[in-house]
Amino acid sequence: MNPLMSSASDPRQATTALSVNLNKVALLRNTRTLGIPSVTRAATLALEAGADGITVHPRPDERHIRPHDVFELAELLKQWPAAEFNIEGNPFHNLVDLARQVIARGLPLHQCTFVPDSVDQSTSDHGWRFPDDAERLAPLVAEVKALGVRVSLFMDPLPEAMAAVRALGADRVELYTETFARAHADGRATEVLPAFAATAQAALREGLGVNAGHDLNRDNLADFLRAVPGVQEVSIGHALVGDALELGLPETVRQYLQCVREGSR
Structure with missing residues (x-):
């Protein structure tokens, strides 16, 4: 667990960590061959501004984060022992192999977030289904945990699924929050928030940690x-990088950390 998150024995009393997703920085860089903007420089700026961790989602088509980014970021995170490195993606594609390689190189990797996205999806749009996905996920959850890496499953807000997640051996869930973000933008947040709150409560009862992300x-x-x-933990990339075009990355990270503090009051 990130030391920045361990000040309270009860996770309900701890401060939420902010993990900055750098996919969109890599996406912009990949439109040229000059290495600009630098993903590792963006990570450094985010961490210097107070971010608690870095997240990447390397897809098989390498549209944004590429394998060398994963290794370079892991190397960078050695200089930030209080920060966490989270790699997310589909464990049936390239995620587990990258995790193996990071650990084999003696580099830090704190969490793998399993996401059920297809190769051609533009972005993640749903969580795992139980019991449908349980049997094929089980050996991969066990393998990644055997590497000493925490496993989080990307899930829709379904309280009834939390017991199955725990039975599978995962450590956390990441609540897929796009439905909340859309409802919030339309002034309907109160319609969807009860399901998220109930799912988080169910996860906590099962002994699972709770993360959240998407929009x-x-x-x-x-x-x-x-x-x-x-x-x-919340992992935020698209909106944060978009805000950084206006505010600059360090100031943007500071403003998101202020949102976290306001939400924790």
Whole structure:
């Protein structure tokens, strides 16, 4: 567990960690061959501004994060022992192999987030299904945990699925928050937040940690954290990088951290 998250024995009383997703930085870099903008420089700026971790989602088509980014970021994270490195992606594609390679090189990797996206998807759009996905996920969960890496499963807000997640051996769930973000933008957040709160409560009862991510932004983050108990980590990329074009990356990270503080009051 990230030392920045361990100040309270009860996760419901801990401060939510902010993990900055750098996919969109890599996406921009990949439109040229000059290495600009630098993914590792962006990570350094985010960490210097107070981010608690770095997230990447390397896809098989290498549209944004590429394998060398994973290794270079892991090397960078050696200089930030209080920060966490989270790699997310489909464990049936390239995720598990990258995790093996990172650990084999003696580099830090704290969490793998299993996401059920297809090769041609533009972005993640749903969580795992239980019991449908349980049998094929089980050996991969066990393998990654054997590497000493925490496993989080990307899940829709379904309280009834939390027991199955725990039975599978996962450590956390990441709540897929796009439905909340869309509802919040339309002024309907109160319609969907009860399901997220109930799912988080069910996860906590099962002994699972709770993460959240997808379309969280400066407008909705604090409201989400106020309503949903025990969120240990949010990973935010698209909106954060978009805001950074206007505000600069360090100031953007500071403003997201302020949203986290407001949501934790």
